[in-house]
Amino acid sequence: xxxxxxxxxxxxxxxxxxxxxxxxxxxxxxxxxxxxxxxxxxxxxxxxxxxxxxxxxxxxxxxxxxxxxxxxxxxxxxxxxxxxxxxxxxxxxxxxxxxxxxxxxxxxxxxxxxxxxxxxxxxxxxxxxxxxxxxxxxxxxxxxxxxxxxxxxxxxxxxxxxxxxxxxxxxxxxxxxxxxxxxxxxxxxxxxxxxxxxxxxxxxxxxxxxxxxxxxxxxxxxxxxxxxxxxxxxxxxxxxxxxxxxxxxxxxxxxxxxxxxxxxxxxxxxxxxxxxxxxxxxxxxxxxxxxxxxxxxxxxxxxxxxxxxxxxxxxxxxxxxxxxxxxxxxxxxxxxxxxxxxxxxxxxxxxxxxxxxxxxxxxxxxxxxxxxxxxxxx
Amino acid sequence: xxxxxxxxxxxxxxxxxxxxxxxxxxxxxxxxxxxxxxxxxxxxxxxxxxxxxxxxxxxxxxxxxxxxxxxxxxxxxxxxxxxxxxxxxxxxxxxxxxxxxxxxxxxxxxxxxxxxxxxxxxxxxxxxxxxxxxxxxxxxxxxxxxxxxxxxxxxxxxxxxxxxxxxxxxxxxxxxxxxxxxxxxxxxxxxxxxxxxxxxxxxxxxxxxxxxxxxxxxxxxxxxxxxxxxxxxxxxxxxxxxxxxxxxxxxxxxxxxxxxxxxxxxxx
Numbered sequence: 107x108x109x110x111x112x113x114x115x116x117x118x119x120x121x122x123x124x125x126x127x128x129x130x131x132x133x134x135x136x137x138x139x140x141x142x143x144x145x146x147x148x149x150x151x152x153x154x155x156x157x158x159x160x161x162x163x164x165x166x167x168x169x170x171x172x173x174x175x176x177x178x179x180x181x182x183x184x185x186x187x188x189x190x191x192x193x194x195x196x197x198x199x200x201x202x203x204x205x206x207x208x209x210x211x212x213x214x215x216x217x218x219x220x221x222x223x224x225x226x227x228x229x230x231x232x233x234x235x236x237x238x239x240x241x242x243x244x245x246x247x248x249x250x251x252x253x254x255x256x257x258x259x260x261x262x263x264x265x266x267x268x269x270x271x272x273x274x275x276x277x278x279x280x281x282x283x284x285x286x287x288x289x290x291x292x293x294x295x296x297x298x299x300x301x302x303x304x305x306x307x308x309x310x311x312x313x314x315x316x317x318x319x320x321x322x323x324x325x326x327x328x329x330x331x332x333x334x335x336x337x338x339x340x341x342x343x344x345x346x347x348x349x350x351x352x353x354x355x356x357x358x359x360x361x362x363x364x365x366x367x368x369x370x371x372x373x374x375x376x377x378x379x380x381x382x383x384x385x386x387x388x389x390x391x392x393x394x395x396x397x398x399x400x401x402x403x404x405x406x407x408x409x410x411x412x413x414x415x416x417x418x419x420x421x422x423x424x425x426x427x428x429x430x431x432x433x434x435x436x437x438x439x440x441x442x443x444x445x446x447x448x449x450x451x452x453x454x455x456x457x458x459x460x461x462x463x464x465x466x467x468x469x470x471x472x473x474x475x476x477x478x479x480x481x482x483x484x
Numbered sequence: 485x486x487x488x489x490x491x492x493x494x495x496x497x498x499x500x501x502x503x504x505x506x507x508x509x510x511x512x513x514x515x516x517x518x519x520x521x522x523x524x525x526x527x528x529x530x531x532x533x534x535x536x537x538x539x540x541x542x543x544x545x546x547x548x549x550x551x552x553x554x555x556x557x558x559x560x561x562x563x564x565x566x567x568x569x570x571x572x573x574x575x576x577x578x579x580x581x582x583x584x585x586x587x588x589x590x591x592x593x594x595x596x597x598x599x600x601x602x603x604x605x606x607x608x609x610x611x612x613x614x615x616x617x618x619x620x621x622x623x624x625x626x627x628x629x630x631x632x633x634x635x636x637x638x639x640x641x642x643x644x645x646x647x648x649x650x651x652x653x654x655x656x657x658x659x660x661x662x663x664x665x666x667x668x669x670x671x672x673x674x675x676x677x678x679x680x681x682x683x684x685x686x687x688x689x690x691x692x693x694x695x696x697x698x699x700x701x702x703x704x705x706x707x708x709x710x711x712x713x714x715x716x717x718x719x720x721x722x723x724x725x726x727x728x729x730x731x732x733x734x735x736x737x738x739x740x741x742x743x744x745x746x747x748x749x750x751x752x
Contacts, residue, residue: 219593244595253586259518271510272596274503300521316590 116147141242143233172197172324172355173218178227180213180379187213188224189379195324195357195372200350202370203359204472210379211359212252215328218357219249232323248322252329254309255316258302262293262312265301266319273320280319287315291345307338314345325349327358331365343368363469375475382475390471398470399435399444400427401451401461409433412456419446436466504597511604512611515578519612526612529574530619533567537620540687541627548688553718557631560624561641561713562686564617565706568649569681571613573673575605575653576660580669583661588748602744606653613649617642631717641716644729648709651733654740661747685710705732 116137123133137147171194180188187210195201203211216222218229220240229236232246256265266287270280288294291311296304301312310330317325327346331339346369350356360366366373367387374384383390399420403412409426413433416424420435420443427434437443440463451458519526540548540559550558579602582588591601621629631638660669683697684690684706693701701707708728715722 216589221589221592241595244593247593249590249593251586251589255586255590257514257587258585259521260514264517268510268514269590269594272507272591272594272600274506274595320594 116142135238138235138239138242144230144235170196172232173201173357174228174230175214175218176228178214178217178224178229180217180222180224186379188217191227191376191379191381193374193381193384195355198350198353198355199371200346200356200358200369202366202373203357203376204361204363204366204373205359205376206361209376211376212328213379214376215249215251215326215357215359219247219326220244245320246323247326248317248320248324249326250310250314250317250328250330252332254306254313256301256309256312259300261298261300262304262308263288263297265312266316269316269319275320283319283321287318290348291315307334307341310334310338310342311345314342318349322354324355324357327356329359329361331360331362339365363467363472375472377475383471391466397437397440397463398466399437399440399447399461399463400432401435401447402432402459403451404457404459406431408456412451412454415450415454415456416447419443419450437463504599507597507600508603508607511600512608515605515608516611519615526615526619529571530567530616530623533563533570533616533620534623536566537563537623537627544687549692550689553714554628556624556628557718558714559687560621560629561717562684562710563624564620565645565648565710565713566681566686567616567620568613568645569652569677569706571609571616572649572652573656573670573677574612575609576656576658576663576669576673577666578605578609579657579660580664580666583664584666592748598749599745602654602657602748606650606657609653610646610650613646614642617645633717633719637716641713644709644716644726645713647733648705648729651736651740654737654744657744658740658747661744680704680706703728705729705736708732 119137120133123136128136134147138144173193173195175191175193178188178191179186189210191210191214193201203214205211213222217224218231218236220236220243223237231243234242234246236243257268260268263284266284267280270283275283288297291314293308293312293315296308301309304312314327314330317327330346331342334342343365346356346358350369356369358366358369371386372384373387373390375382375390403409413424413426416433416435421438422436424433424435426432435443435447444461444463448458448461537559540563541556545555545559548555579588582591582601588601656673659672663669663672683693683701684704685701686706690698690701690707708725709732711725712722712729714720715725
């Protein structure tokens with residue numbers, strides 16, 4: 107940092123290259139190929155080494171965003187898997203990418219982890235343009251995909267050592283990290299057994315450990331807990347929380363709203379390749395109003411009658427929730443509606459078994475948003 | 485200043501070659517561990533060729549005329565080349581297995597050399613083929629296979645056989661990356677290899693085949709390679725066949741290495 111601007115190797119190179127008559131695009135390409143980050147180059151250029159008309163093609167990533175996605179599109183035939191997706195992930199945060207099967211979550215992860223080229227749009231990961239410099243991006247990321255990507259014929263330890271070797275780490279670093287990861291993921295006892303003998307939960311833990319061997323700045327987790335039993339799931343959640351505390355940025359896809367609610371700082375809901383909502387869990391819940399009055403009757407046979415009676419009291423019509431079997435009324439002003447509902451039911455002689463006022467769940471947000479999307483399609 | 489820049493580039497390039505080799509070695513080792521942990525895989529993959537060997541040596545052999553050589557001596561070099569080809573088919577099966585388990589995705593997301601996954605697999609399968617060839621030669625010796633050519637010729641024959649298997653591994657790799665499922669890779673491997681193996685000089689002299697088949701069988705990559713190996717281990721004129729064999733291998737590698745690498749890069 108205490109280098110003067112003329113001393114900076116970039117300054118020298120750019121000055122020399124422009125004397126030789128290289129085009130600006132060529133200079134930028136050479137520099138990015140050599141491993142310079144767009145941010146560094148921008149810094150130097152902004153010091154006005156080059157004439158003022160220089161325009162860098164890249165969209166500058168949003169302040170402090172470690173992942174910046176702009177207008178990404180990817181189609182398979184006529185189906186748009188990603189339809190103009192833009193998003194930013196602040197450094198050190200957890201982004202939960204939420205959506206049903208086929209929403210485009212995995213496709214987006216594949217684009218950001220250099221496995222798939224988008225049809226159009228820009229993705230900048232850790233300051234590097236993914237399309238232009240995929241091999242540089244790979245130094246900064248870790249990926250744990252939908253399947254536990256481990257070699258069953260190798261032991262747990264060998265699996266981690268292999269990944270360390272492929273990250274080109276020094277031998278002593280590989281040994282230390284392998285040991286550390288085996289301990290952190292409670293795999294020490296199984297370290298010298300072939301992964302073939304591991305349980306589902308152990309395989310996922312080994313897979314996650316493998317994705318951390320390179321100490322990535324950004325960790326991509328594609329449905330990390332799908333198919334796990336509740337205990338293994340909460341174990342994995344704890345591990346992820348620990349990583350975030352250590353400063354890792356996490357992008358996580360999930361179908362479980364609970365998981366996003368628990369782990370993610372920000373949630374982006376996607377459906378049919380489009381962002382349909384984003385914000386914190388709290389903000390998203392607030393999107394569908396103040397809350398929900400939920401009640402059930404002592405006499406289940408009179409549900410329809412009660413539902414009709416309560417039609418007008420809430421912000422939206424009362425309906426019977428198919429999962430819980432309760433009557434649910436979305437409300438703006440919770441307390442008032444609650445009293446009104448009780449009064450109406452009492453007058454009609456309908457006995458209440460239970461009534462409560464609560465915040466909406468992310469499930470309700472999601473259903474409401476996807477319903478809206480579906481009715482807009484028609 | 486420009487000198488500094490080029491110097492730094494060379495430095496990166498040197499490191500690059502080192503890491504490519506290191507990655508290829510790591511992947512080769514990973515693929516070979518399977519055979520060390522499960523030696524029965526090696527044994528089982530030789531049972532089928534041994535059965536072919538015994539079947540042809542003792543059942544059909546008596547009816548096949550091979551001027552200048554005993555049938556056993558004629559047959560063994562052919563069977564060995566056949567074994568190496570079948571071994572090469574495992575390359576595609578192994579890659580399809582890695583693909584279906586998500587391992588290829590993991591490797592592609594690592595900062596490793598792009599070529600190392602495929603090269604590590606084809607090299608590992610070639611090393612495995614060396615063991616299988618030695619094993620088959622041993623079985624051949626037991627049933628009366630004898631050679632009188634110098635050791636250098638035998639080693640040359642071994643090298644040629646392994647190189648031939650290596651080039652077929654790349655065809656198999658391309659198929660494996662295309663079909664993506666282990667079962668399909670297994671079937672797809674044998675569909676085209678079987679006719680190719682039989683329409684060659686592995687089991688019978690090409691001259692005994694009908695004319696239309698001879699047209700192909702004479703120039704088949706398998707025929708020219710088997711003829712080279714035969715000439716090397718038993719004696720005879722090597723040059724034209726060996727030349728043809730090298731041309732085939734070069735052609736196969738020139739076509740299928742880029743195809744396989746391209747499939748690897750685009751694999752989804």
